[in-house]
Amino acid sequence: MMSPAALPTTRSTRDLLHQLAAQGHRAPIGTHLILHRHPDSGAIVCEGERLGGVIAETADYFHTPLAVPLMDLTIEKEALLGARGVAPAESPTYHFDEPPGPGTAPEVQGRMRIACDAIRAVAARGDLLPMGMGIGPFSLMTKLVADPISPVFLAGQGTTAAEEPEVAVVERCLELGLEWVLAYASAQAGAGAKALILCEPAANLVYFSPHQLAEGWEIFDRYVMDPLRAIKARLDALGVELVFHDCGELTQGMVERFATLDAAMISFGSSRLLWEDARLVPAHTVLYGNLPTKRFISEQLSVGEVSRMASDLDARMRATGHPFILGSECDVLSVAGSERVILDKVEAFLQATA
Amino acid sequence: MSELHPLSQAVMAGRRKEVPDLVQQCLDAGEDAKTIVETRLVPSMMAVGERFKRNEIFVPEMLIAARAMKEALRILEPLLVAAGVRPEHTAVIGTVEGDLHDIGKNLVAMMWKGANIAVVDLGVNVTAAKFAEAVGQHGAQLVGLSALLTTTMPAMRSTVQAIRATGRPVKIVIGGAPITREFAEEIGADGFAPDAGSAVDEAMAVLKAGS
Numbered sequence: 001m002m003s004p005a006a007l008p009t010t011r012s013t014r015d016l017l018h019q020l021a022a023q024g025h026r027a028p029i030g031t032h033l034i035l036h037r038h039p040d041s042g043a044i045v046c047e048g049e050r051l052g053g054v055i056a057e058t059a060d061y062f063h064t065p066l067a068v069p070l071m072d073l074t075i076e077k078e079a080l081l082g083a084r085g086v087a088p089a090e091s092p093t094y095h096f097d098e099p100p101g102p103g104t105a106p107e108v109q110g111r112m113r114i115a116c117d118a119i120r121a122v123a124a125r126g127d128l129l130p131m132g133m134g135i136g137p138f139s140l141m142t143k144l145v146a147d148p149i150s151p152v153f154l155a156g157q158g159t160t161a162a163e164e165p166e167v168a169v170v171e172r173c174l175e176l177g178l179e180w181v182l183a184y185a186s187a188q189a190g191a192g193a194k195a196l197i198l199c200e201p202a203a204n205l206v207y208f209s210p211h212q213l214a215e216g217w218e219i220f221d222r223y224v225m226d227p228l229r230a231i232k233a234r235l236d237a238l239g240v241e242l243v244f245h246d247c248g249e250l251t252q253g254m255v256e257r258f259a260t261l262d263a264a265m266i267s268f269g270s271s272r273l274l275w276e277d278a279r280l281v282p283a284h285t286v287l288y289g290n291l292p293t294k295r296f297i298s299e300q301l302s303v304g305e306v307s308r309m310a311s312d313l314d315a316r317m318r319a320t321g322h323p324f325i326l327g328s329e330c331d332v333l334s335v336a337g338s339e340r341v342i343l344d345k346v347e348a349f350l351q352a353t354a
Numbered sequence: 355m356s357e358l359h360p361l362s363q364a365v366m367a368g369r370r371k372e373v374p375d376l377v378q379q380c381l382d383a384g385e386d387a388k389t390i391v392e393t394r395l396v397p398s399m400m401a402v403g404e405r406f407k408r409n410e411i412f413v414p415e416m417l418i419a420a421r422a423m424k425e426a427l428r429i430l431e432p433l434l435v436a437a438g439v440r441p442e443h444t445a446v447i448g449t450v451e452g453d454l455h456d457i458g459k460n461l462v463a464m465m466w467k468g469a470n471i472a473v474v475d476l477g478v479n480v481t482a483a484k485f486a487e488a489v490g491q492h493g494a495q496l497v498g499l500s501a502l503l504t505t506t507m508p509a510m511r512s513t514v515q516a517i518r519a520t521g522r523p524v525k526i527v528i529g530g531a532p533i534t535r536e537f538a539e540e541i542g543a544d545g546f547a548p549d550a551g552s553a554v555d556e557a558m559a560v561l562k563a564g565s
Contacts (some may be wrong), residue, residue: 092454093478149457150421153414206457209414294532297504299540333505 013194013241014264016065016129017286021323024314026350027064028293029071029267029331033343034058036334045070048117055118059128062350067128069118071331073135073199075111077143080180082110095146098165099172106183116191123192131243132188136200137227140177142207145169149207156212156219170223178227182234189238195264196235197243200224201330204248213253225257232261243267243288247330255280270294270329274313278322286323293328296345297338306345310352361390362398365426368418373425387433391470395423399468406551413461416550420464427467441472443561446488447498448476450509455502458530461550462498469554471496482509482516489517489524495564496557499543501530511541518542525560529553 035041035054044050051070059067078091083104086094108116115133123130135143142148151159151166161168185196203224213220228244235242244261246254247269258266259281266285268277270292281287291309295301310326317324332346358366361376380390402419405411434440445466449459456478463473474492476484489497497517501510510533514526527545528538538546545560547553 147417147460149414149417153418156414206413209412211412211415294504297507297532298534298537300534300536333503335505335508337508 013129014284017195017241017265017325018284018323020065021286021325024326025064026310026326027062027066027068028328028346028350029068030062030328030346031055031058031068031070031331033332033334033339033346034061035070036339045111046114048114049121051114052118052121055122056125056128062346065127065129067122067130068197069115069131069133071133071197071199072111072115073139073201074143075115076135076140076177076180076184079106079108079110079112079184080140080144080176083107096144096169096173097146099168100144100176103176106180108183108187112184112187116187119188119191119193129194130192132185132191132193132196132240134181134184134188134196134198136198136203136224137174137177137181137231138207138224139200139202140181141170141173141223142202144173144177148202152207152219152223153209153212155223156208174223174227178230181227181231185231185234185240186238189235189240193240195241195243197245197267198228198231199245200228201246201248201269203246203254204250205254206248208254210251213251217253217257220254220257225260228261232263241265245330247290252280259285265325267327268329274324275316275320278317278320278324281322283322286325287317288325288327290329291327291349293332293342293346294330296332296342297335299341301345303344303348306348307352310349314352358398358401359394361394361426362401365395365398365422366402366419368415368422370418370422370425373422374429377426377429381433387430387437388439390426390430391434395426396468396470399423399465400554402468403465403551403554407549413457413550416461417464420461420468423464423468441470443496443557444472444474444492444494445496445498445557446474446476446485446492446494447500448480448485449478449500449502450506450513451479451481452509453501453503453506454478455500455530458502458550459498459500462500462529462547462553465550465554466496466498466557469557471557480513482513485513486516486520489520489522494522494524496561497524497526498547498553498557499526499528501528501533504532507532507537510543514541514543523564525557525564527553527556527560 055067078088081091119130151170155167161171241264243265244263245267249271263285265288267288268290270290274287364372406416447463463475466473499510525544528543529547535546545556547556
């Protein structure tokens with residue numbers, strides 16, 4: 001196993017990912033699976049050091065140096081709302097119905113602090129690549145308003161915040177969300193993260209009509225790409241690599257735009273044909289994914305079929321010559337009663353004949 | 355589209371601000387609220403659903419159309435209530451316990467309303483007991499269960515069991531990203547809708563099968 005401790009700079013984190021790709025490395029986003037093998041998983045997520053231990057345990061279990069945190073995309077919303085007096089229990093269903101005011105500056109506390117402590121624990125081990133995790137500003141915005149789709153569409157038609165209150169709420173939530181995402185990214189970098197997995201699953205064709213985008217990309221660029229570029233600039237300044245994840249259904253134009261982010265690695269969902277996307281993504285960006293792990297619970301998808309899919313994807317990606325790490329389309333969730341079924345399929349794709 | 359009434363056209367195109375005047379024009383022309391719903395709104399939303407199924411439009415266009423329809427119903431529903439007109443079917447819909455995703459559920463609710471089904475939206479993270487209770491409380495003939503996460507699929511199974519335990523002759527249609535028709539059959543649901551555009555056809559099919 002390679003030691004990321006010997007590769008402390010931004011450049012070498014990217015090199016590590018490329019080296020892993022060249023070695024035919026395979027790994028799932030599997031921390032949730034391993035966490036829920038522990039009977040006290042609920043207590044573990046409340047203690048940074050123990051959570052870090054599970055992240056490291058996951059890396060060991062799947063024989064990877066990539067220490068991937070839980071893909072918990074509720075943390076930023078809870079923190080943002082918490083700073084405005086909204087209780088954590090109310091956070092999941094809380095929505096702004098008017099533009100939120102300035103509020104206080106983002107402060108890393110609660111579950112954000114626990115996640116940072118977990119990264120610190122992983123970094124202390126020295127033989128893993130400590131990674132951070134965060135939600136993208138657009139996806140965070142979609143959690144902050146009750147109906148984000150309609151105002152995004154209206155804004156794409158040219159409706160301004162001054163003309164439509166719902167557009168004003170969306171645009172203010174985007175601004176506010178970016179502040180929190182940046183603060184959390186900086187905190188994770190400070191805790192020792194060498195790469196940040198930025199998840200923007202709502203940037204997809206459910207939220208952006210391909211018909212509207214065919215007439216112009218201004219709204220996608222303004223609502224999705226500009227905030228992502230701001231985060232990328234912050235990560236560059238911090239010496240942290242970007243790993244971009246979007247498991248939503250995408251158009252080619254969206255992939256082309258994400259490809260310009262200069263991410264060290266990009267992870268797409270199983271709706272994408274990665275061997276075709278390889279033409280759209282620069283060679284200095286590793287492609288990751290994208291076996292349909294959301295379907296691993298299904299009895300209709302056999303272990304044998306998963307092995308076959310893994311071998312097929314691996315062969316197709318090798319044929320492209322693009323740096324590639326075989327993995328999951330998203331985080332692999334542990335489902336009560338189906339743990340073994342899911343884990344068997346993860347192990348099948350890790351062991352499938354290349 | 356050119357053969358459709360201007361109100362239907364406005365709804366399909368999501369031109370919400372034009373809708374109140376067009377509804378008023380229909381009323382001024384002597385059409386009653388029930389006729390407007392059945393001949394102007396329902397056909398327009400059915401057409402929207404068909405276009406969605408054929409990938410001619412996408413979720414945002416569908417939502418914008420549904421908003422325009424809602425604008426029309428805002429004017430028409432008081433008239434319908436005053437006239438004692440009720441939709442033929444009532445549905446209860448929600449996202450199952452543990453799941454907070456609502457886009458698919460909202461779309462199906464809008465499409466069912468567009469098909470002139472009375473829809474009681476229970477929201478997200480709805481317990482099996484709450485679904486079962488709502489079926490009785492609202493006299494529903496149809497239930498829609500949504501789940502986006504694989505982790506909440508077991509909740510869908512227990513919800514179907516809880517609804518069946520009430521003994522009411524209700525039809526259950528399920529949907530969501532990880533859901534398949536095989537899973538629907540396995541857990542004893544009556545129907546499966548892979549998308550919101552198909553949800554109306556599926557609802558009508560299961561209701562017809564049970565009548």
